[in-house]
Amino acid sequence: MNEEQTPRVGIFICQCGGKISNVLDTEELEKRAKALPEVVYTSSEAYHCSKDGRARIQKAIKEHDLERVLIAGCAPRLVEKLFRTTALEAGLEPGYLHIANIREQCAYVHEPGDTEALKQAADIIGMNAVRISSTTATPIQHGRIVKSSLVLGSGLSALTVALALAENQMRVVLVEKENSFGSTSTDQQERTIQLTKERAKAVLEHPMIDAHLNSRIIEISGHPGDYEVRVQEGHKTLTYAVGAIVVSNHAVPKDLGKEQWFDREKVKTQAEFEVELEKSEDEEFSLKNIVMIFCADQSQRTHCSRVCCRIGIQQAMKAHELNPEAHITVLFRDLYLGGIGAGYEADFLEARKNGITFFRYQADHPPVISDRTIDVIDTLTGIPLQLPYDRVVLTMPLIPQADAPALASLLSLPRDEAGFLAEPRLRLRPGRYADPGIYVLGSAQQPGDTAEALFQAYLTSARAARFLSQENITVEAAIANIDPGVCTGCGNCPRVCPTNAIHLEKRDGVLSLSEVDELRCIGCGNCVVVCPVKAISLPGWDNIEIPAQIASAFQQEPGGNGKNEKSQVLALACEWSAYASADLAGSRKLNYPASVRILRMNCSARFDPYHILWAFLNGADGIYLGACPPGECHYGTGNLFAKERVEILKKELAKHGIDPRRLHLEYLSVDDGLKFAQTLSDFVEEVDAIR
């Protein structure tokens, strides 16, 4: 300990209404706890978790001026939050309260009166007491929130969000790839165009909005609330700090391609036909037979573009207006005419009244474009039809823009099967993305009509404004801390960081230095293990308390002959898998040997080879490591790192005369209580045999 004054520790031993005290002699435990160094207060009662019990803990903290509190009782998973709240109310930093599990991991797995069990319980308390007296609580990290946002795209929804945020006195950077606003909007209805024009004008004039045309994003770094974005406009590169990112790119109709067997003069896509219709408003519209085929692309059977049926019907009506003599036929597979409000069902009825013919076709018998006719089987009558045509209009699906994959990887957002930026939890939390500061809306997410886009835009602006108007964001998890005086800039830690929270900074021109982004760090401890000079510390799981705990676990009892009858086994248990399994094994009353000492770890990535060697040095006969199965690690790939390290370490151990079988890594799921008890018992037996 570097501190001159040692902290005052209080230990509370719970009897759990007899569940613990029937197996373990809690009076004896209290006596042993009192003898531990730095312990100034002990207490033992039936229930510390009751309201009165907690009030007594608070009183003891205040009266005896306790700086560290250890509660020996049941599984920390269930009661840690309760007791930490209690501690906080009494003015103690929550990180300075720990739970030693003597119920699930000791009392439940042994028979009453077992002396080994009593020793195990005393050791568990001793280990945790050492841990809390040497630990440092995790300081709460605060991150600033930059009161500005980046809006990508310039469709109606993007413009609406930009205006809404700017009206709330938040700076907006608007980046558009094309050279004008809203030019490529999928919805070309008059009121949409009108509204887009009005909003575009307002955006250009707004003092809080910084609009860039012909520009694109080339780099995004940082974390929610504080992103750094580099925008390329022409040859210039501009850098902005923004708190939130709103993605509102439009979708584009899929191109028909060049190589076709049919006459491209007579077969047009919906977008091309729109242009044709607009042109012929002044001229004479001479087409006689028009056939429209909806869902012309294979992909539309599984991914509806949601606007093309409505646009197709409106085009058919326009064509009918221009030339009432024309025969207009619509071939559809399924009509999607939904929308906010009444939808577009009325348009469909109107079209039917005007004499536009609708035929339904089946997906397995799609219409065939022949030289002069369209061949199709009408579903209702089952009669094959041959429709003459002098214009065929094909409805192509709306697809994401070409740069969508790049954008998705820049923002690390998932994409759905059609390539749109998918909403991860559509059904339960619409409008919510992985990072709190990233919002995706409009046709970037899925094609939609104007009303939907506006609804989404208002929702998004409300969410983004709420996020941006927070004072700051706080993170309470353990966070790695790098000592710049010790760091050599070797570059190991950035490579193993699962969240890219560490990067190298230039120092003195030659050397480099690792720096941690506190708000990205998830506290897995992988960097602590790989640091060759041990410059990184992780409060709560540091290189001080864990070795101290290991040493305490194998401390000889005073008066002992220095030789243990049974193998001493240390189990390093990831709290998400093996530690939870150990608790479960306890609550299911599955026995395993009492000579095992279980040490709670945050992640298997933190299983440090040095700690394992230290345990062997302190007299451990075997070390059992419990990690999550591949793919289930809560910190990404910590378990795979652990596996690699164990493989290497086993070879090294063999070279130095330690039987590699003494080290065992087991994959356990969170509910593998039975497997935990079995594999641990087997391992202890195996170690017994080696001794």
Place this chain on the structure above:
Amino acid sequence: MIHLTINDQPIEVPENRTILEACREHGIHIPTLCYHPALEPYGGCRLCIVELKVGQRSRLVASCVYPCEEGLNVYTDSDIVKRSRRMTMELILAGSYNTPELLSLGEELGVKEVRFKLPEENACMLCGLCVRACNEIVGVSAISVIHRGIAKKVSTPFSVTSSRCIGCGTCVLICPTGAFKLENVSGYKPISPADTLTRRGYYFRVGGEIDLRPDFVQDVTTLLTQPMGTESKEEGSRK
């Protein structure tokens, strides 16, 4: 302070305590299943039932949710209480029979045999501990009680894999019957099981041996050990 009588014994408790809390504080044993000190009381299992005597009349209440009141007269071990608990326990055992904890509790309450059809597998008894733990301890509310009547069960919303579930296993740990299977109820399963590590490598495998040294050292070593001229030859061949 509130004054009441429990089993003819005068007791003084602070305000805002339930009868169960008062009994636990004074060492009076009351069997419970759905009670957990870290959670809000639920009154689901009905094993903590006690008798309240008011004048000539008496009534049964769940002590975990009934607040202490001035002058209450509580009996925790009267015949009617015992009978009620025995029946409740028998019904609970008819749902999940194979749990040692429940069997010993049944024995304690005097259930000699279960007169109902016994289940083949441990079934959930709807104590709600997992649902409350998920909400109050973990704070994610990934599971809830769905449907009503005999169809009532614990599941995720819409019975689809919950994206809110963090796979912490608190629900499994707190379940008194062992009926809770994480996979079945929360739909929790690993996202992408991968045996091999696909990432920016820290350890490099060189001919079956694992090279522990950082990348740049390895690169330098490779450069030094390479025969002179191989590199230039390669460049030449590329052209």
